[in-house]
Structures are given as C-alpha cells and as structure tokens.
Amino acid sequence: MSQSGFAAAPKPPYYAVIFASQRADGGQDYGATADRMVEIAPTMPGFIGVESARGVDGFGITVCYWQDEASIRGWKAQADHRAAQERGKAAWYQHYELRVARVERAYSGPEGR
C-alpha cells in the first residue's frame, strides 16, 4: 500500500540522503526549482522515493532514498541538480546538514487501521 507523502521502499538495505535545512529569506526561484528537482529525481537510476516536510519556521527535512551509493553519486552530478545545489548554497539556505546513511531496517504502522 502506498501512502501519500511516504516513500514506498523495498526491504533494506538501501540508502537515505537526509537533508535538513533552514531557509533564508528571499530566493523567489526556490519553489519552481524545488518542484523541478522532485520531478527529475524519480527519473534517475536507483531512485526509490522521497519524503519531505517543512514547518512554518522555515526549517525543513527532506529524505531521499536510493538503491546504492552509485545512484546517489549519479543524482549529485546531474546537471540541473548541480545548478540547484549552487543556488541553494548562494541564496536559499541559511544552513544545511546533509547526511548519507545506509538503512538497516524499517518498520511501519499503524497496522490494521
């Protein structure tokens, strides 16, 4: 069952790129570019899914799931994404933390509702 907002992932192991960010003021091109990244990423080899939330304080977390390290490198090097990364550093984010992690196990709930 696929739930709105959740990534439908296979059994572990797979990889998670955890991107926590605090938005800066301004950067009016952010929304359109962010939307475009969400369109392009699923076309990349090894893409599994993405989950994202941002609060009204501008602090957000996006977790993108990939099959392996090679697919993460492929997405990092994708041309439109590279341009977005540069814009992000220059204008969109006050600060970010990006972590690459290997998912070892996974659970979901609530069951039976």
Added chain:
Amino acid sequence: MSQSGFAAAPKPPYYAVIFASQRADGGQDYGATADRMVEIAPTMPGFIGVESARGVDGFGITVCYWQDEASIRGWKAQADHRAAQERGKAAWYQHYELRVARVERAYSGPEGR
C-alpha cells in the same frame, strides 16, 4: 558552531532513526507528550541530537541521532517512550514509517556566511 534546529553530531559513523509520520485528527495529548519526549531523549545514553519538521498538512519527519544500536534499543525500551509509542499507534498517527540507518558521511553548508 551549533545552529538552531540542527543536531550537532560527531564525525560518522553514528546512527539515525528516521521517523516520517502523518498525524491523525484529534489526539489532544500529542503536543504535551511530544514535548516531554524531546526533554527525556537527551538524557538517554548515546543520544546525539534531533531534527524535526512538520508541515501544515500534518506530514512530519523527525530524525533522531544516536551513537550506536545499543542506545537506540535503550530509548525504544524507555518506559515513558514506550507509553508514547502505544498512544502514537492508537491515536496520533494515520501512518508512519520508521527507518534505522547508519550515517556514513556528512556535510554542511553554506560555508562562510
């Protein structure tokens, strides 16, 4: 430098528990319990930090960082947290996905702002 909202983590490897959830309607005790969990977790052995965001649509992601698998098990078994887990399944969440991952590498930015 510690930034508001971000977890100040040591060099990898360490562990991330990625909790993505869609809130259900109701559950008026959610806020107080969530606040209490955020107070208790940092007192547990192996706690590193926590990052959390929830959008106005009720979809949220909380990532809690721990030194090792033993500290994750310790927090999972903590009494107040176990009670909160049961309430979460019964009342607070339409659905959640919980993933345990080993952080392999980390980056931050923007540099020099």
